[in-house]
Structures are given as C-alpha cells and as structure tokens.
Amino acid sequence: MPDIDDEEAEVIKYGLELIIGEVPKILLLFIIAIVLKIGWLVIFAYFTMLPYKIVAGGFHLKTNIGCTIGTLSIYYGNVLISKYITWTQIYTKYIVILIAFVFSMIMVSLYAPADTVNLPILTKKEKKNKKRFILHICNSIINRFNSN
Structure with a gap:
C-alpha cells in the first residue's frame, strides 16, 4: 500500500x-x-x-x-x-411555479456555492464563476422548455 x-x-x-x-x-x-x-x-x-x-x-x-x-x-x-x-385554474399553477423558480434563483445567487470549512472557495473569482455556471445551467433549462 x-x-x-x-x-x-x-x-x-x-x-x-x-x-x-x-x-x-x-x-x-x-x-x-x-x-x-x-x-x-x-x-x-x-x-x-x-x-x-x-x-x-x-x-x-x-x-x-x-x-x-x-x-x-x-x-x-x-x-x-x-x-x-391541487390548482383548479391553470394560470395559478404557473404563477406559483414562477414564484418558486424566482425564489430558488434568488437563494442560489445569495447562498450558493456555499463557502464551508470542507469546501472553501478561495477567491471571489471562483465564486463568481460558479454563480455564472449555475445561472447558465438554469438559463439552458429554461430555453430547453421554451423551445418545445
């Protein structure tokens, strides 16, 4: 060994x-x-x-x-x-989904990626790049659904 x-x-x-x-x-x-x-x-x-x-x-x-x-x-x-x-009116469902999505994006932009003892983020540039990546993934997902 x-x-x-x-x-x-x-x-x-x-x-x-x-x-x-x-x-x-x-x-x-x-x-x-x-x-x-x-x-x-x-x-x-x-x-x-x-x-x-x-x-x-x-x-x-x-x-x-x-x-x-x-x-x-x-x-x-x-x-x-x-x-x-259950949502009886279809637009209510989509409004709730949109609110949840916006809330999720705000939380991700504020708190992700987490800077912890086990996974430290050493520079502001690293954190900025990770946030850009997260937003890019979310944007790609949204565009994927919009294209259908």
Whole structure:
C-alpha cells in the first residue's frame, strides 16, 4: 500500500465524512417515505432535485441533525404539497411555479456555492464563476422548455 501524504489523507477523510453523513440521511429519507406510502413520489423528487443540488452546492447547516431535518423537510414538503394541493385554474399553477423558480434563483445567487470549512472557495473569482455556471445551467433549462 503506498504512503499517503497529508493532503491525500484530508481528501480521504472528507470523502468518508460525506459517506457517513449522507448514507444514513438518504436511507432515513426513503424508509420513512415507504412507511408513509409516498416512496415513489420521494424517489421522483429526490432525482428531480439532485442535479439542482449538485450544481448549487446544497444548503449547509451547522450540525448533521440539522442537515437531516432540513433535508427531510425539503423533500417531504415538496411531495406533500404536490400531492395534496391541487390548482383548479391553470394560470395559478404557473404563477406559483414562477414564484418558486424566482425564489430558488434568488437563494442560489445569495447562498450558493456555499463557502464551508470542507469546501472553501478561495477567491471571489471562483465564486463568481460558479454563480455564472449555475445561472447558465438554469438559463439552458429554461430555453430547453421554451423551445418545445
């Protein structure tokens, strides 16, 4: 086995922390969803929001329990709202979608990418480039839907 320097050890440690933090959270998310009989809806919501979360960098809370509660709230909230709230007038649905999209873009522009201890953003230029990339992805998605 090759010798591991301090930098490689930090990368390995960070990877293990991610696995230890994320796997139980995802398992809990899906187990509770199955018990509540909303498993397929949560799976759909999870994979629908996954690209957004990857590009935006997620929202970072200070503790693992806070992160777990926040994650469960976001996914179950989306699923339960979409399951139990129906819009009788079609324009109301699109207005709500537009408001949610604008709110999401504001939150992404203010808080993403997150500058954390584990994932520091060293320069303002890096943060600016990441924001441009996020906005480019969102613009591409909007244009894709407009072209159909």
